[in-house]
Amino acid sequence: MSRTRSLLATLFCLLAIAAPACALDAATIVRQAMDHYRGQSSRADMTMIIHRPDWERSMRMQAWTAGDEKTLVRVTEPRKDAGNATLSVDSNMWTFSPSINRVIKVPSSMMGQNWMGSDFSNKDVSKSADIVSQYDHTLLATEEHEGHQVWVVESVPHEEAAVVWGKEVLRIRDDWVLLEQQFWSQDGELVKTLAALAIEEMAGRPVATVMRMAKTDAPEEYTELRTHAVEFDLELADSLFTLSSLRNPRQ
Numbered sequence: 001m002s003r004t005r006s007l008l009a010t011l012f013c014l015l016a017i018a019a020p021a022c023a024l025d026a027a028t029i030v031r032q033a034m035d036h037y038r039g040q041s042s043r044a045d046m047t048m049i050i051h052r053p054d055w056e057r058s059m060r061m062q063a064w065t066a067g068d069e070k071t072l073v074r075v076t077e078p079r080k081d082a083g084n085a086t087l088s089v090d091s092n093m094w095t096f097s098p099s100i101n102r103v104i105k106v107p108s109s110m111m112g113q114n115w116m117g118s119d120f121s122n123k124d125v126s127k128s129a130d131i132v133s134q135y136d137h138t139l140l141a142t143e144e145h146e147g148h149q150v151w152v153v154e155s156v157p158h159e160e161a162a163v164v165w166g167k168e169v170l171r172i173r174d175d176w177v178l179l180e181q182q183f184w185s186q187d188g189e190l191v192k193t194l195a196a197l198a199i200e201e202m203a204g205r206p207v208a209t210v211m212r213m214a215k216t217d218a219p220e221e222y223t224e225l226r227t228h229a230v231e232f233d234l235e236l237a238d239s240l241f242t243l244s245s246l247r248n249p250r251q
């Protein structure tokens with residue numbers, strides 16, 4: 001339904017005489033960006049590179065999403081990490097490690113912890129669209145960037161929202177590509193930033209193919225997520241997003 005609402009909002013903005021006013025609807029802008037990022041469903045082949053001043057390591061992985069609240073990420077290379085996987089369904093998260101052959105539920109208190117030693121948190125990996133429903137959104141500015149209009153949106157979590165951030169600031173291009181996402185602490189300090197370093201056409205839409213997450217106090221340490229291929233709006237079986245599938249991959 002959320003996808004349908006988003007498409008209807010876009011159609012209204014395109015057809016209405018007062019179309020410029022629609023551009024000021026910050027909540028719609030954020031909703032569109034999340035829909036563009038995830039699609040109704042998606043499957044992606046990616047490499048995650050963890051960079052530190054004195055070492056670097058990479059992992060190849062596949063990821064699937066369905067709707068707003070289902071995500072599965074599975075590491076395929078290198079061999080020592082292959083099979084490690086993370087499943088997120090309706091704000092619940094589990095991990096599977098083949099080395100111990102065990103599924104572990106991730107408590108909510110650890111959703112902000114680093115995922116597999118990267119600069120992405122467990123919450124980031126879940127690719128959840130909670131920011132749409134659990135935040136209030138305000139349009140701060142409209143900019144121009146490389147021939148595109150860019151909206152700068154401040155997103156502040158509801159008081160009861162189970163999030164660690166005081167606010168997030170998003171820069172969203174007029175084709176719904178998320179150019180930047182800033183994560184601010186409760187004390188008003190910028191903690192880390194996710195930035196799009198490359199944008200390419202994939203599966204019929206512009207996609208940020210290189211995203212870098214870096215902490216403000218350690219810019220020389222970062223994690224890049226590079227997308228090699230992606231498909232959207234697939235028919236994915238519900239059984240893919242289950243604990244059985246997490247332990248025993250079938251797709």
